C-alpha cells in the first residue's frame with residue numbers, strides 16, 4: 001500500500017541521471033498510459049515522471065516543482081501528502097485488510113455510508129460503493145432500468161445526456177459521453193442514449209431564452225416518448241467544453257421536466273462533489289434535488305480508488321423488501337482500506353472547513369483569472385468554486401475559435417508543454433472549443449492564484465502571437 005510521502009522542508013533531490021533515464025526507457029518499453037499518444041514519447045520528448053506530492057505541489061524526478069493546478073485530475077481535493085489518510089489506511093490493513101460487500105458488511109463501509117448520507121441533500125440516503133466514476137455512472141444506468149422494471153414501467157430504458165459531456169469510458173457510461181472522438185472507435189455503444197445541447201452560452205444569440213437548453217431536454221423526452229425515457233444525466237457544472245455553468249434556474253426547470261414525465265435525474269458529480277464548487281455536492285451549490293448522485297475522484301482524497309452511486313429512498317424502495325435485489329456489484333467496491341481513507345478525508349474536510357474555504361476564496365480566484373481578460377486570446381472566463389476555464393479565441397470581437405489544426409498546434413504543440421515547463425500543471429483541452437482549465441486543491445490560496453496568473457500571462461501572450469502570425 002502506498003502511504004503518502006512525509007511532509008518535509010527539503011526539496012526533492014534530483015534523481016540520479018542514470019536512474020531517471022532508466023525509468024524513461026522502462027516506461028517506454030512497458031507502461032501504457034491512459035488517453036496518451038504513446039508514440040509521442042521518444043528520447044527527445046520524455047514523459048513527465050512525478051515522484052512526490054505535498055500540499056498544492058508535486059515534484060518530478062529531476063527535482064522540478066510544479067503547482068498542481070488540476071488536483072491531479074480534479075481529484076486530490078484536500079491536497080497531496082496528507083499523512084493521516086495514509087495512517088488510516090495502514091491501520092485498516094492491520095485490522096481488516098479486505099472483505100467484499102457481496103453479502104458481508106464491515107464497519108468502515110457502514111460508517112462511511114452513514115457519514116455520506118448525512119452530507120447529501122434530502123433523501124439521498126442509500127450509498128452503493130464503486131471503484132471509479134465510470135462504474136458509478138454504469139451503476140446508475142443499471143439502477144434506473146432496474147427501478148422502472150421493478151415498478152411496472154419496463155419500457156423506460158432510455159437516457160438523455162448533453163453534448164460534449166464526459167461521463168466515463170465503460171460501454172454504458174461512454175454512450176452518455178457526448179464527445180465523438182472518444183466514442184467512434186468503440187461503436188456500437190449502449191443503445192438508447194441521445195444528446196441535447198449543453199449550457200455553454202458564450203456564442204448564444206443575445207435574445208435566446210436563458211432556459212432554452214433546459215427546455216431542449218423536455219423536447220427530447222417528448223420526441224423519444226416519455227414512456228421510454230428513464231433518466232437524464234447532467235453534471236452540475238459541465239467539465240468538458242470548459243467549465244460550462246448552468247443558467248440561473250436551469251436545474252429547477254430540469255427538475256420540473258423530470259417530475260412531469262417521471263424521468264429520474266442523475267447528477268454526475270464525479271468532479272463537482274467534495275468541495276469543488278464549495279459544497280459537499282454540486283447540486284447543493286445550484287440548489288436542486290437529484291434522484292441519484294454519482295461521485296468518485298475526491299471521495300477518498302484520490303489516495304486510493306473509490307466511487308459511489310447515491311440513491312434516494314424512493315429509488316431504493318423497490319429493492320428494500322422481500323426477495324428483490326439490485327443484481328449488480330463488483331468485488332472491491334467499498335473496500336475497507338478505501339473506506340478508511342474516505343473517512344479520514346472527510347475528517348480533514350470538516351476540521352479545515354474546506355468547503356467554506358472554497359466559498360470564501362472562489363471570488364478571489366475568479367478575479368485573479370479575470371485579470372487576464374485584457375489579453376487578446378482570452379475570450380471567456382467561466383466556472384464556479386475552484387473550477388474555472390479560460391476559452392481561447394483568435395479574435396475577441398468575433399469570438400472566432402482556432403480551427404482544428406490551429407487548436408492542435410496551440411494546445412499540444414505549445415501550451416501544454418510550455419505551461420508544464422514553467423511549473424504549472426493545468427489542462428489545455430479542445431474537446432469543445434479550446435480552453436485551459438484550473439482546478440487546484442481546495443487548500444489553494446492567494447499565493448497559488450497569483451502563481452497561476454504569473455505563469456499563464458506571458459504564455460498566453462506568446463500563444464496569441466503564434467496563433468495570429
Ligand SMILES: Cc1ncc(COP(=O)(O)O)c(C=O)c1O
Pocket residue numbers: 132133134135137166167168169235239268269270271296297
Ligand atoms: C463527470 C464525470 N463522470 C464520470 C467520470 C469517469 O470517472 P473515472 O475516470 O473515475 O472512471 C469522469 C472522469 O473524469 C467525470 O468527470
